[in-house]
Amino acid sequence: MSDIPEDLKYTKDHEWIKTEEDGLFTVGITDHAQEALGDLVFIELPEVESNLPSGQTCSVVESVKAASDVYIPLSGKIVEVNNLLSDSPELVNQDPYGDGWLFRLKASSSVELDDMLDSDSYAELLDEG
Amino acid sequence: MDKINKTYLYSQHQKLGAKMLNxxxxxxxxxxxxxxxxxxxxxNNSGIFDVSHMGIIDLIGDRTNDFLRLLLANDVKKLDKLNKDFLALYSCMLNLDGGIIDDLIVYRLSKDRYRLVLNASRFDRDLQWIKQNIFDDIEIVLRNDLSMLAIQGPEAEVHLGGYFNINDRLHSLRKFNAFELDEVFIARTGYTGEDGFEIMIPNENAQKVWTDLNNYGVKSCGLGSRDTLRLEAGLNLYGQEMDETVNPFESALAWTLDFSSERNFLGKKALQSSSNSVVKRKLVGAILEGQGVLRNGYTVYTDKGEGEITSGSFSPTMSRSIGFARVPSDAEGKCKVSIRNNKRDIVLVKPPFVRNGKIIIDRN
Structure with a gap:
Protein backbone atom coordinates (compact mmCIF):
# COMPACT_ATOMS: atom_id res chain seq x y z
CA MET A 1 0.00 0.00 0.00
CA SER A 2 2.51 2.61 1.10
CA ASP A 3 5.31 3.88 -1.08
CA ILE A 4 8.81 2.47 -0.38
CA PRO A 5 11.44 3.81 -2.81
CA GLU A 6 14.14 1.24 -3.66
CA ASP A 7 17.08 3.65 -3.52
CA LEU A 8 16.67 4.46 0.19
CA LYS A 9 17.62 2.74 3.43
CA TYR A 10 15.17 2.37 6.31
CA THR A 11 15.01 1.93 10.07
CA LYS A 12 12.61 -0.13 12.16
CA ASP A 13 11.36 3.20 13.50
CA HIS A 14 9.99 4.12 10.07
CA GLU A 15 12.64 6.58 9.06
CA TRP A 16 14.37 6.69 5.69
CA ILE A 17 17.99 7.54 4.92
CA LYS A 18 19.27 8.73 1.59
CA THR A 19 22.96 8.80 0.73
CA GLU A 20 23.63 12.08 -1.07
CA GLU A 21 26.34 12.59 -3.69
CA ASP A 22 28.34 14.79 -1.31
CA GLY A 23 28.49 11.95 1.23
CA LEU A 24 25.90 13.50 3.56
CA PHE A 25 22.79 11.59 4.60
CA THR A 26 19.27 12.99 4.37
CA VAL A 27 16.71 11.66 6.84
CA GLY A 28 12.93 11.73 6.91
CA ILE A 29 9.95 9.62 7.98
CA THR A 30 8.41 7.07 5.66
CA ASP A 31 5.14 7.23 3.80
CA HIS A 32 3.82 4.57 6.16
CA ALA A 33 4.79 6.70 9.19
CA GLN A 34 3.12 9.88 7.92
CA GLU A 35 0.03 7.89 6.98
CA ALA A 36 -0.15 6.34 10.44
CA LEU A 37 0.36 9.68 12.21
CA GLY A 38 -2.20 11.56 10.14
CA ASP A 39 -2.15 15.33 9.59
CA LEU A 40 1.12 16.72 10.95
CA VAL A 41 0.82 20.04 12.73
CA PHE A 42 4.19 20.64 14.36
CA ILE A 43 7.74 19.45 13.85
CA GLU A 44 10.54 20.04 16.33
CA LEU A 45 13.84 19.81 14.47
CA PRO A 46 17.30 19.10 15.89
CA GLU A 47 19.83 21.87 16.43
CA VAL A 48 22.26 22.31 13.58
CA GLU A 49 25.84 21.47 14.57
CA SER A 50 24.73 19.09 17.34
CA ASN A 51 26.68 15.85 17.58
CA LEU A 52 24.55 12.87 18.50
CA PRO A 53 24.99 9.13 18.92
CA SER A 54 22.77 6.91 16.76
CA GLY A 55 19.43 6.08 18.31
CA GLN A 56 19.18 9.34 20.24
CA THR A 57 15.90 11.28 20.01
CA CYS A 58 16.65 14.34 17.93
CA SER A 59 13.34 15.48 16.57
CA VAL A 60 9.63 15.20 17.29
CA VAL A 61 6.82 15.04 14.77
CA GLU A 62 3.37 15.84 16.10
CA SER A 63 0.12 15.16 14.37
CA VAL A 64 -3.32 16.18 15.55
CA LYS A 65 -3.58 12.96 17.45
CA ALA A 66 -0.08 12.04 18.65
CA ALA A 67 3.54 13.01 19.15
CA SER A 68 6.23 10.70 17.82
CA ASP A 69 9.97 10.79 18.43
CA VAL A 70 12.43 10.75 15.57
CA TYR A 71 15.82 9.16 16.29
CA ILE A 72 19.08 10.00 14.59
CA PRO A 73 19.75 6.81 12.61
CA LEU A 74 23.53 7.22 12.29
CA SER A 75 25.96 8.74 14.78
CA GLY A 76 27.15 12.10 13.54
CA LYS A 77 26.60 15.81 13.26
CA ILE A 78 23.43 17.56 12.12
CA VAL A 79 24.46 19.85 9.29
CA GLU A 80 21.13 21.14 7.99
CA VAL A 81 17.45 21.04 8.92
CA ASN A 82 14.39 21.57 6.73
CA ASN A 83 13.25 24.98 7.95
CA LEU A 84 10.26 24.97 5.61
CA LEU A 85 8.62 22.52 8.01
CA SER A 86 8.15 25.06 10.79
CA ASP A 87 5.53 26.84 8.72
CA SER A 88 4.44 23.89 6.59
CA PRO A 89 4.56 20.63 8.55
CA GLU A 90 2.05 19.23 6.04
CA LEU A 91 4.92 18.87 3.55
CA VAL A 92 5.79 15.64 5.38
CA ASN A 93 2.30 14.30 4.63
CA GLN A 94 2.36 15.50 1.05
CA ASP A 95 5.88 14.48 0.07
CA PRO A 96 7.56 12.38 2.78
CA TYR A 97 10.53 11.37 0.60
CA GLY A 98 11.00 14.76 -1.05
CA ASP A 99 10.10 18.22 0.28
CA GLY A 100 9.18 16.64 3.61
CA TRP A 101 12.75 15.65 4.54
CA LEU A 102 13.68 16.46 8.15
CA PHE A 103 17.46 16.90 8.45
CA ARG A 104 20.84 16.14 6.90
CA LEU A 105 23.73 14.70 8.83
CA LYS A 106 27.41 14.01 8.43
CA ALA A 107 27.99 10.50 9.73
CA SER A 108 30.98 9.72 11.96
CA SER A 109 31.44 6.53 9.99
CA SER A 110 29.52 4.76 7.29
CA VAL A 111 29.62 1.40 9.09
CA GLU A 112 26.26 1.92 10.77
CA LEU A 113 24.61 2.24 7.38
CA ASP A 114 25.08 -1.51 6.90
CA ASP A 115 22.67 -2.13 9.77
CA MET A 116 19.86 -0.28 8.03
CA LEU A 117 17.07 -2.09 6.20
CA ASP A 118 16.79 -2.09 2.44
CA SER A 119 13.44 -1.47 0.79
CA ASP A 120 12.53 -5.18 0.65
CA SER A 121 13.29 -5.74 4.32
CA TYR A 122 11.33 -2.63 5.26
CA ALA A 123 8.38 -3.81 3.17
CA GLU A 124 8.54 -7.14 5.03
CA LEU A 125 8.57 -5.32 8.35
CA LEU A 126 5.38 -3.51 7.36
CA ASP A 127 3.76 -6.75 6.21
CA GLU A 128 4.41 -8.32 9.57
CA GLY A 129 2.39 -5.43 10.96
CA MET B 1 -17.06 -9.40 27.16
CA ASP B 2 -13.88 -8.38 25.40
CA LYS B 3 -15.32 -8.71 21.95
CA ILE B 4 -15.08 -5.45 20.01
CA ASN B 5 -18.48 -4.31 18.77
CA LYS B 6 -19.27 -3.12 15.29
CA THR B 7 -21.91 -0.60 14.32
CA TYR B 8 -24.21 -1.24 11.35
CA LEU B 9 -22.00 1.16 9.41
CA TYR B 10 -18.78 -0.82 9.92
CA SER B 11 -18.54 -2.11 6.34
CA GLN B 12 -19.48 1.34 5.06
CA HIS B 13 -16.55 2.88 6.94
CA GLN B 14 -14.20 0.26 5.51
CA LYS B 15 -15.51 0.85 2.01
CA LEU B 16 -14.83 4.56 2.47
CA GLY B 17 -11.24 3.78 3.48
CA ALA B 18 -11.55 4.87 7.10
CA LYS B 19 -8.70 4.33 9.52
CA MET B 20 -10.40 2.51 12.40
CA LEU B 21 -9.75 2.54 16.14
CA ASN B 22 -11.13 0.81 19.21
CA ASN B 44 -17.77 25.60 7.17
CA ASN B 45 -20.21 23.18 5.50
CA SER B 46 -21.42 19.91 6.98
CA GLY B 47 -20.20 16.53 8.13
CA ILE B 48 -21.71 13.24 9.22
CA PHE B 49 -20.47 11.10 12.13
CA ASP B 50 -21.37 7.56 13.11
CA VAL B 51 -22.16 7.74 16.83
CA SER B 52 -24.01 4.43 16.98
CA HIS B 53 -21.56 3.24 19.63
CA MET B 54 -23.41 5.40 22.13
CA GLY B 55 -25.95 3.55 24.25
CA ILE B 56 -29.63 4.37 23.85
CA ILE B 57 -32.12 3.19 26.46
CA ASP B 58 -35.77 4.01 27.00
CA LEU B 59 -37.24 4.05 30.48
CA ILE B 60 -40.97 3.40 30.59
CA GLY B 61 -43.41 3.62 33.48
CA ASP B 62 -45.62 6.06 35.41
CA ARG B 63 -42.91 6.83 37.93
CA THR B 64 -40.06 7.37 35.44
CA ASN B 65 -40.10 11.09 36.06
CA ASP B 66 -39.70 10.55 39.82
CA PHE B 67 -36.92 8.06 39.22
CA LEU B 68 -34.97 10.35 36.90
CA ARG B 69 -35.32 13.21 39.37
CA LEU B 70 -33.51 10.93 41.81
CA LEU B 71 -30.99 9.48 39.34
CA LEU B 72 -29.82 12.65 37.62
CA ALA B 73 -28.10 15.75 38.97
CA ASN B 74 -29.95 18.01 36.57
CA ASP B 75 -33.72 18.14 36.99
CA VAL B 76 -35.89 16.48 34.32
CA LYS B 77 -38.74 18.62 35.59
CA LYS B 78 -37.34 21.18 33.15
CA LEU B 79 -38.61 18.90 30.38
CA ASP B 80 -42.26 19.05 31.55
CA LYS B 81 -42.99 22.29 29.73
CA LEU B 82 -45.84 22.04 27.26
CA ASN B 83 -44.25 21.85 23.87
CA LYS B 84 -45.05 20.22 20.58
CA ASP B 85 -41.54 18.77 20.43
CA PHE B 86 -39.63 16.53 22.79
CA LEU B 87 -37.18 18.40 24.98
CA ALA B 88 -33.63 17.31 25.76
CA LEU B 89 -31.54 17.94 28.85
CA TYR B 90 -27.83 17.44 29.50
CA SER B 91 -27.04 15.96 32.90
CA CYS B 92 -24.46 14.12 34.96
CA MET B 93 -25.26 10.88 36.75
CA LEU B 94 -23.31 10.83 40.02
CA ASN B 95 -22.17 8.21 42.48
CA LEU B 96 -22.83 8.77 46.18
CA ASP B 97 -19.53 10.61 46.56
CA GLY B 98 -20.58 13.07 43.86
CA GLY B 99 -18.17 11.54 41.34
CA ILE B 100 -19.33 11.48 37.73
CA ILE B 101 -20.50 8.03 36.58
CA ASP B 102 -21.47 9.40 33.18
CA ASP B 103 -22.66 12.49 31.37
CA LEU B 104 -25.72 11.99 29.22
CA ILE B 105 -28.63 13.47 27.34
CA VAL B 106 -32.16 12.66 28.45
CA TYR B 107 -35.22 13.20 26.23
CA ARG B 108 -38.79 13.30 27.47
CA LEU B 109 -40.77 11.30 24.91
CA SER B 110 -44.00 11.39 26.90
CA LYS B 111 -45.21 11.59 30.48
CA ASP B 112 -44.16 8.02 31.19
CA ARG B 113 -41.41 7.51 28.63
CA TYR B 114 -37.88 8.94 28.63
CA ARG B 115 -34.82 8.21 26.50
CA LEU B 116 -31.21 8.32 27.71
CA VAL B 117 -28.15 8.57 25.46
CA LEU B 118 -25.06 7.22 27.25
CA ASN B 119 -21.34 7.01 26.55
CA ALA B 120 -20.25 3.72 24.97
CA SER B 121 -17.35 3.25 27.37
CA ARG B 122 -19.67 3.70 30.37
CA PHE B 123 -22.67 1.74 29.17
CA ASP B 124 -22.17 -1.34 31.37
CA ARG B 125 -21.45 0.72 34.46
CA ASP B 126 -24.42 3.00 33.72
CA LEU B 127 -26.82 0.07 33.37
CA GLN B 128 -25.55 -1.51 36.55
CA TRP B 129 -26.05 1.76 38.45
CA ILE B 130 -29.50 2.38 36.97
CA LYS B 131 -30.64 -1.17 37.78
CA GLN B 132 -29.29 -0.85 41.30
CA ASN B 133 -31.45 2.20 41.94
CA ILE B 134 -34.47 1.74 39.68
CA PHE B 135 -38.07 1.43 40.91
CA ASP B 136 -39.56 -2.04 40.20
CA ASP B 137 -42.40 -0.72 38.05
CA ILE B 138 -40.09 0.96 35.51
CA GLU B 139 -39.06 -0.95 32.43
CA ILE B 140 -35.64 -0.52 30.80
CA VAL B 141 -35.64 -1.04 27.03
CA LEU B 142 -32.25 -1.26 25.29
CA ARG B 143 -32.58 0.34 21.87
CA ASN B 144 -30.00 -1.80 20.07
CA ASP B 145 -32.31 -1.58 17.08
CA LEU B 146 -31.32 2.04 16.50
CA SER B 147 -28.27 3.54 14.81
CA MET B 148 -27.33 7.10 15.65
CA LEU B 149 -25.82 9.59 13.22
CA ALA B 150 -24.72 13.16 13.90
CA ILE B 151 -25.08 15.60 11.00
CA GLN B 152 -23.28 18.78 11.99
CA GLY B 153 -22.32 22.11 10.49
CA PRO B 154 -23.91 25.32 9.17
CA GLU B 155 -25.30 23.44 6.15
CA ALA B 156 -26.64 20.49 8.15
CA GLU B 157 -30.18 21.88 8.24
CA VAL B 158 -30.37 22.39 4.49
CA HIS B 159 -29.02 18.95 3.60
CA LEU B 160 -30.93 16.95 6.19
CA GLY B 161 -34.10 18.94 5.53
CA GLY B 162 -33.74 18.43 1.80
CA TYR B 163 -33.11 14.73 2.14
CA PHE B 164 -36.11 13.97 4.35
CA ASN B 165 -38.16 16.69 2.66
CA ILE B 166 -38.78 18.46 5.98
CA ASN B 167 -37.08 21.83 5.46
CA ASP B 168 -39.74 23.87 7.23
CA ARG B 169 -40.06 21.45 10.09
CA LEU B 170 -36.30 21.43 10.66
CA HIS B 171 -36.05 25.18 10.30
CA SER B 172 -38.54 25.70 13.12
CA LEU B 173 -36.96 23.05 15.38
CA ARG B 174 -35.29 24.77 18.29
CA LYS B 175 -31.99 23.85 19.89
CA PHE B 176 -32.24 20.90 22.26
CA ASN B 177 -35.64 19.97 20.84
CA ALA B 178 -36.50 16.76 19.01
CA PHE B 179 -39.32 15.09 17.12
CA GLU B 180 -40.16 11.78 15.51
CA LEU B 181 -41.03 11.40 11.86
CA ASP B 182 -42.13 7.91 10.88
CA GLU B 183 -39.19 5.86 12.14
CA VAL B 184 -36.71 8.71 12.35
CA PHE B 185 -35.95 10.51 15.61
CA ILE B 186 -34.38 13.92 14.94
CA ALA B 187 -32.85 16.14 17.63
CA ARG B 188 -31.18 19.52 17.26
CA THR B 189 -28.19 18.55 19.38
CA GLY B 190 -24.51 17.91 18.84
CA TYR B 191 -20.97 17.88 20.13
CA THR B 192 -19.18 20.20 17.73
CA GLY B 193 -20.09 23.78 18.61
CA GLU B 194 -21.94 24.12 15.32
CA ASP B 195 -25.61 23.90 14.48
CA GLY B 196 -26.57 20.33 13.76
CA PHE B 197 -28.66 17.29 14.41
CA GLU B 198 -28.39 13.85 15.93
CA ILE B 199 -30.74 11.33 14.39
CA MET B 200 -31.72 7.85 15.45
CA ILE B 201 -32.86 5.48 12.73
CA PRO B 202 -33.53 1.73 12.40
CA ASN B 203 -30.20 -0.10 11.92
CA GLU B 204 -31.21 -1.45 8.52
CA ASN B 205 -31.56 2.10 7.15
CA ALA B 206 -28.23 3.41 8.42
CA GLN B 207 -26.10 2.59 5.37
CA LYS B 208 -28.56 4.07 2.93
CA VAL B 209 -29.02 7.29 4.89
CA TRP B 210 -25.23 7.66 5.19
CA THR B 211 -24.64 7.16 1.47
CA ASP B 212 -27.51 9.42 0.49
CA LEU B 213 -26.32 12.22 2.76
CA ASN B 214 -22.79 11.83 1.33
CA ASN B 215 -24.38 12.36 -2.07
CA TYR B 216 -26.05 15.52 -0.77
CA GLY B 217 -22.56 16.81 0.01
CA VAL B 218 -22.33 15.93 3.69
CA LYS B 219 -18.76 14.78 4.28
CA SER B 220 -17.93 11.60 6.21
CA CYS B 221 -16.12 12.55 9.41
CA GLY B 222 -14.34 10.38 11.96
CA LEU B 223 -13.93 10.55 15.71
CA GLY B 224 -10.61 12.38 15.27
CA SER B 225 -12.29 15.51 13.99
CA ARG B 226 -15.14 15.02 16.46
CA ASP B 227 -12.51 15.34 19.19
CA THR B 228 -10.92 18.56 17.91
CA LEU B 229 -14.37 20.04 17.25
CA ARG B 230 -15.59 19.33 20.79
CA LEU B 231 -12.34 20.63 22.23
CA GLU B 232 -12.68 23.94 20.38
CA ALA B 233 -16.32 24.06 21.49
CA GLY B 234 -15.27 23.68 25.13
CA LEU B 235 -17.13 20.39 25.63
CA ASN B 236 -15.92 17.74 28.05
CA LEU B 237 -15.13 14.15 27.11
CA TYR B 238 -15.82 11.36 29.58
CA GLY B 239 -12.59 9.66 30.63
CA GLN B 240 -10.55 12.81 30.02
CA GLU B 241 -12.29 15.66 31.85
CA MET B 242 -14.62 13.45 33.86
CA ASP B 243 -14.49 10.21 35.79
CA GLU B 244 -15.83 8.83 39.05
CA THR B 245 -13.12 10.55 41.11
CA VAL B 246 -14.05 14.10 40.08
CA ASN B 247 -17.29 15.95 40.73
CA PRO B 248 -19.12 18.40 38.49
CA PHE B 249 -17.70 21.42 40.36
CA GLU B 250 -14.22 20.30 39.37
CA SER B 251 -15.31 19.67 35.78
CA ALA B 252 -16.83 23.03 34.85
CA LEU B 253 -20.27 21.42 35.08
CA ALA B 254 -21.75 23.26 38.07
CA TRP B 255 -24.31 24.70 35.64
CA THR B 256 -25.77 21.21 35.13
CA LEU B 257 -26.48 20.74 38.86
CA ASP B 258 -29.99 21.64 39.93
CA PHE B 259 -30.28 22.49 43.63
CA SER B 260 -33.29 24.73 43.09
CA SER B 261 -35.79 22.44 44.84
CA GLU B 262 -35.89 20.19 47.86
CA ARG B 263 -35.48 17.26 45.47
CA ASN B 264 -33.00 14.63 46.56
CA PHE B 265 -30.71 13.21 43.87
CA LEU B 266 -27.93 10.63 44.08
CA GLY B 267 -24.69 12.35 45.01
CA LYS B 268 -26.40 15.53 46.23
CA LYS B 269 -25.49 15.07 49.88
CA ALA B 270 -21.80 14.63 49.08
CA LEU B 271 -21.79 17.71 46.87
CA GLN B 272 -23.49 19.83 49.49
CA SER B 273 -21.36 18.72 52.38
CA SER B 274 -18.13 19.16 50.53
CA SER B 275 -18.86 21.82 47.97
CA ASN B 276 -17.00 24.42 49.99
CA SER B 277 -14.07 22.34 51.11
CA VAL B 278 -13.64 19.86 48.27
CA VAL B 279 -13.67 22.22 45.33
CA LYS B 280 -9.99 22.88 45.31
CA ARG B 281 -9.62 22.36 41.61
CA LYS B 282 -11.34 23.72 38.56
CA LEU B 283 -11.39 22.85 34.88
CA VAL B 284 -10.44 25.62 32.47
CA GLY B 285 -9.24 26.08 28.92
CA ALA B 286 -5.55 26.42 28.07
CA ILE B 287 -3.83 27.97 25.08
CA LEU B 288 -0.21 27.11 24.33
CA GLU B 289 2.00 30.05 23.41
CA GLY B 290 4.17 29.29 20.40
CA GLN B 291 4.58 25.97 18.68
CA GLY B 292 3.95 22.48 20.01
CA VAL B 293 0.90 20.49 21.04
CA LEU B 294 -0.68 20.08 24.49
CA ARG B 295 -1.50 16.47 25.39
CA ASN B 296 -3.43 14.66 28.08
CA GLY B 297 -1.33 14.18 31.22
CA TYR B 298 1.11 17.07 30.80
CA THR B 299 1.84 18.80 34.13
CA VAL B 300 0.77 22.43 34.54
CA TYR B 301 2.64 24.72 36.95
CA THR B 302 0.73 27.69 38.36
CA ASP B 303 1.67 30.02 41.21
CA LYS B 304 -1.12 28.33 43.20
CA GLY B 305 0.19 24.82 42.68
CA GLU B 306 0.33 22.09 40.06
CA GLY B 307 -2.36 20.98 37.69
CA GLU B 308 -2.74 18.76 34.66
CA ILE B 309 -3.78 18.92 31.02
CA THR B 310 -6.85 16.68 30.67
CA SER B 311 -7.28 17.03 26.88
CA GLY B 312 -5.01 18.70 24.41
CA SER B 313 -4.70 18.86 20.67
CA PHE B 314 -4.15 21.12 17.75
CA SER B 315 -7.00 23.48 16.95
CA PRO B 316 -7.46 23.50 13.18
CA THR B 317 -9.59 26.65 13.39
CA MET B 318 -7.08 28.61 15.49
CA SER B 319 -3.96 26.97 14.02
CA ARG B 320 -2.46 26.53 17.47
CA SER B 321 -2.61 24.11 20.34
CA ILE B 322 -5.44 24.32 22.87
CA GLY B 323 -6.64 22.09 25.67
CA PHE B 324 -8.35 21.78 29.01
CA ALA B 325 -6.47 21.95 32.29
CA ARG B 326 -7.52 20.92 35.79
CA VAL B 327 -5.77 23.40 38.09
CA PRO B 328 -6.09 24.84 41.62
CA SER B 329 -9.33 26.86 41.91
CA ASP B 330 -7.60 30.19 42.33
CA ALA B 331 -5.09 29.76 39.49
CA GLU B 332 -5.50 32.04 36.49
CA GLY B 333 -3.76 33.75 33.62
CA LYS B 334 -0.27 32.86 32.51
CA CYS B 335 1.40 29.70 33.73
CA LYS B 336 3.73 26.94 32.54
CA VAL B 337 3.31 23.48 31.11
CA SER B 338 5.96 20.80 30.87
CA ILE B 339 6.32 19.39 27.36
CA ARG B 340 9.02 16.73 27.12
CA ASN B 341 10.89 18.33 30.02
CA ASN B 342 10.71 21.85 28.59
CA LYS B 343 8.71 24.46 30.47
CA ARG B 344 6.48 26.31 28.05
CA ASP B 345 4.04 29.20 28.45
CA ILE B 346 0.30 28.65 28.51
CA VAL B 347 -2.60 30.96 29.26
CA LEU B 348 -5.62 29.75 31.18
CA VAL B 349 -8.89 30.87 29.62
CA LYS B 350 -12.59 30.27 29.86
CA PRO B 351 -13.86 28.00 27.04
CA PRO B 352 -15.38 27.77 24.49
CA PHE B 353 -12.62 28.62 22.06
CA VAL B 354 -14.76 28.44 18.92
CA ARG B 355 -18.51 28.56 18.36
CA ASN B 356 -20.50 28.63 15.14
CA GLY B 357 -17.42 28.91 12.97
CA LYS B 358 -15.98 31.88 14.87
CA ILE B 359 -12.99 32.11 17.17
CA ILE B 360 -14.20 33.45 20.51
CA ILE B 361 -10.92 33.41 22.43
CA ASP B 362 -7.49 33.91 21.05
CA ARG B 363 -4.23 35.13 22.49
CA ASN B 364 -1.19 36.23 20.60
Missing part, protein backbone atom coordinates in the same frame (compact mmCIF):
# COMPACT_ATOMS: atom_id res chain seq x y z
CA UNK B 23 -13.15 3.42 21.08
CA UNK B 24 -15.00 2.36 24.20
CA UNK B 25 -15.10 -1.24 22.99
CA UNK B 26 -16.28 -0.38 19.48
CA UNK B 27 -14.58 -0.41 16.07
CA UNK B 28 -15.02 3.22 15.06
CA UNK B 29 -13.71 5.38 12.21
CA UNK B 30 -10.89 7.69 13.35
CA UNK B 31 -10.44 9.49 10.05
CA UNK B 32 -11.41 8.92 6.41
CA UNK B 33 -8.91 11.15 4.63
CA UNK B 34 -7.61 14.16 6.51
CA UNK B 35 -8.69 14.92 10.06
CA UNK B 36 -8.11 18.64 9.55
CA UNK B 37 -10.19 18.72 6.37
CA UNK B 38 -12.99 16.85 8.10
CA UNK B 39 -12.83 19.37 10.93
CA UNK B 40 -13.07 22.34 8.57
CA UNK B 41 -15.93 20.79 6.64
CA UNK B 42 -18.02 20.75 9.83
CA UNK B 43 -17.09 24.35 10.70
Missing amino acids: FGGWHMPLVYSSQIEEHHSVR
